[in-house]
Amino acid sequence: MLSIKNIHANIEGKEILKGINLEIKAGEVHAIMGPNGSGKSTLASVLAGREEYEVTEGEVTFLEKDLLELSTEDRAREGLFLAFQYPVEIPGVSTTNFIKAAVNEKRKYQGEEPLDAVAFLKIMKQKMALVEIDQSLLSRSINEGFSGGEKKRNEVFQMAMLEPKLAILDETDSGLDIDALRIVANGINKLRNENRAILLITHYQRLLDYIQPDYVHVLYNGKIVKSGTKELALELEDKGYDFITDEADLAASL
Amino acid sequence: MTNVNYFKDQFEQLQDSGPATAITELRTDGFDTFNKSGLPTYKLEEWKYTNISSLFDKEYQFANDAQAVQLSDIDAIRLAGYEQANELIFVNGRFIPALSTIRSAASQLIILTLEEALKGEYQELVKTHLGQSSIYLKDGIHALNTSFIQDGLFILIPKGQQLTQPVYIYHIADARQQNTLSQPRSLIFVEENAKLQLTETYTTLGTAESFTNEVLEVVVKENAFVEYYKIQHDGLNASQVGSTHIHQIGRSYVHTVVVSLNGGVIRNNLNLILDAAGNETHLYGLYLLKGKSHVDNHTLVDNKQPNCFSNQLYKGIAGDASTGVFSGRIIVQPDAQKTNAYQSNKNIILSDQATINTKPQLEIFADDVKCSHGCTVGQLDEEAMFYLRARGIPKEAAEVLLLEAYAADILVQIKPEPLRNHIAELIYEHLSIS
Incomplete structure (x- = not known):
């Protein structure tokens, strides 16, 4: 589904990603872990199409298309979804209207009729129950005055509504207490299926207690320095990042 | 200025067309001022960012053939809610009764031409209040309007009448044959405990240039309530100077919203004279500029008496090669203790070629007041x-x-x-x- 080959990316002339390779197939859940500043969020931003980042080398194929050639909105309409680490507050735009516009833009792109108000509300009710989000939040302006947990729940709700083929969850666990984390993780688990791939980006192992990944990769200094199964995450939790980063630094110095 | 001789001929013809009255006197004063001042140029501080005089190179003329405008022309421009509204039609600056529809009872809404009003029971009101805006607007373009007061309206909402049907004024400029100058002039009187909801809108027919130089004076008495809406959504060939002068002579409530979407060069003067203790006034503005539109909003709130409250919020967006200007002046006179006056102007610039000039001004001569002003210019988030x-x-x-x-x-x-x-x-x- 997603094939990343030797991606290098800069922001303001500084190289952050230094040759990343990653293959993700439908139905798989991959976790990318790594210390602060390793390039985790940059990878998410590059995949979603944030314009400040410049890709200097490499290629990304998403569902047989050259992802880097697509605009941000076309990537979304092709089925890529980014759950933001810091969801943006947008005063004056109602959450419901926004999600309806997004759903119908995607349908239009795929040659489907837009949903009418009744059909949209019906689907919305189902998905609200799925991610345990309250109607009152959705009638407010996008994320305006939402708590950290409410913002993250709203991201997962949008994911449920847009039914992406690939969901990238950028530090979705950050800033959540244990109850909020459980609710958000439950929502994500319910959205897991054999046609959908999920890329979890996280600093901590605790999210992976709730969402069991098929593969774990460690990103350090702009490169994936180690890949493994979920046991790798447990090992990291146990020994800290040092046991991998020291090894990587040593390898780089030789 | 190319039109001077034309204006002189037209002025003399107009003055000779009827007997001397208070209006002919006003016109004479106006024309004297116009001759002395000429059209405003960049050199005047109040006109620093808006060039009106060069527009007059286009040699606008007065158009007298109002018959050319049909009811069907008006159907195309009606504002929502018109079925319940009193619709007053001005063509080329003159009130046209045949095209207008008055739905309110004569006991609720009195509508006369200024000339008629000067002959009857309202003559003292007209003599006292018509032309009061000249105290604040001393430039030549304002004087040009005064020089040609003709077929304007006197509108009065009598004491205690809460007018439920709004008043819609449609200003139509017929620029199908020539570059047209329209100069509507009206005086509105809202009596004690009366209520008025007034909306003005502007339409140019045809593709030649139009210039509308409007002066509207509104007098508001004790416990009266006025809502005023101005909608500017005309062609790029349509320029205008629109002056609205609202004089709150009794403790009253005024609420104004000015929305500018399309147009050529637009200058709005909005004056609120708070001339009774406890007046309350709200001024809102929105300008969404594209192409080469130029919109200049000048507001003035003159606090003359104690305990007045005013709040202003003007928001603008400037795209393409457009220009937005906001100049907001608040004066607090020595007697106006306990004034609360607030002002805010916010702007978003969408392109490198767009310009915003914003200038808040506070002049405070009393010592116990609360005033604030602020302006921002930013980009889309x-x-x-x-x-x-x-x-x-x-x-x-x-x-x-x-x-x-x-x-x-x-x-x-x-x-x-x-x-x-x-x-x-x-x-x-x-x-x-x-």
């Missing part, structure tokens, strides 16, 4: 744009969503629902067409 686009909303649609949200807090100040919905649609269309 890029994070918000990315968020919307990352959900599949195309760039253009995302921009419209954000700009609509930005305009929303002015839009809600248009209180009548049909009118508000109508303006919301105009805004959406205006923002959607690039």
Whole structure:
């Protein structure tokens, strides 16, 4: 589904990603872990199409298309979804209207009729129950005055509504207490299926207690320095990042 | 200035056309001022950012053939809610009764031409209040309007009449044959405990140039309530100077919203003279500029008496090669203790070629007042744009969503629902067409 080959990316002339390779197939859940500043969020931003980042080398194929050639909105309409680490507050735009516009833009792109108000509300009710989000939040302006947990729940709700083929969850666990984390993780688990791939980006192992990944990769200094199964995450939790980063630094110095 | 001889001929013809009255006297004063001052240029501080005089190179003329405008022309420009409204039609600056519809009873709404009003029971009101705006607006363009007062209206809402049907004034400039100069002039009197909802809108027919130089004077008495809406959505060939002078002579409430979408060069003067203790006034403005539009809003709030409250919020968006100007002046006179006066001007610039000039001015001569003013010029929130686009909303649609949200807090100040919905649609269309 997603094939990343030797991606290098800069922001303001500084190289952050230094040759990343990653293959993700439908139905798989991959976790990318790594210390602060390793390039985790940059990878998410590059995949979603944030314009400040410049890709200097490499290629990304998403569902047989050259992802880097697509605009941000076309990537979304092709089925890529980014759950933001810091969801943006947008005063004056109602959450419901926004999600309806997004759903119908995607349908239009795929040659489907837009949903009418009744059909949209019906689907919305189902998905609200799925991610345990309250109607009152959705009638407010996008994320305006939402708590950290409410913002993250709203991201997962949008994911449920847009039914992406690939969901990238950028530090979705950050800033959540244990109850909020459980609710958000439950929502994500319910959205897991054999046609959908999920890329979890996280600093901590605790999210992976709730969402069991098929593969774990460690990103350090702009490169994936180690890949493994979920046991790798447990090992990291146990020994800290040092046991991998020291090894990587040593390898780089030789 | 190319039109001087033309104006002189026209002025003399007009003065010779009837007997001397208070209006002919006003016109003479006006024309003297016009001859002395000429049209305002950049050299005047109040006109630093808006060039009116060069527009007059186009040699606008007065058009007298109002018959050419048909009812069908008006059908095309009606504002929502018109079925319940008193619709007053001005063509080329003159009131045309045959095209107008007055739905309120004569006991609720009195409508006369200024010339008629000068002959009957209201003559003292006209003599006292017509021309009061000249105290504040001393330039030649204002004087040019005064020089040609003719077929303007005197509107009076009698004591205690809560007019439920709004008044819609449609200004139509017929520029199908020639470059047209229209100079509407009206005086509105809202008596004690009366209520008026007034909306003005402007339309140019044809593709030649039009210039509308309007002066509207409104007098508001004790416990009266006035809502005033001005909608500017005309062609690029339509320029105007619109002066609205509201004199609150009794403790009263005034609420104004000025919305400028399309046009050539537009200058709005909005004066609020708070001439009784405890006056309350709200001024809102929205300008959404594209192409080469130039919109200049000058507001003046003159606090002359104690305990007055005023609040101003003007918001603008300047795209393409457009120019927005805001100049807000608040004066607090020595007697105006306990004044509360607030002002805010916010702008978004969408292109490198667009310009915003904003100038708040506070002149305080009393010592126990609360005043604030502020202005901002910024850009669309890029994070918000990315968020919307990352959900599949195309760039253009995302921009419209954000700009609509930005305009929303002015839009809600248009209180009548049909009118508000109508303006919301105009805004959406205006923002959607690039």
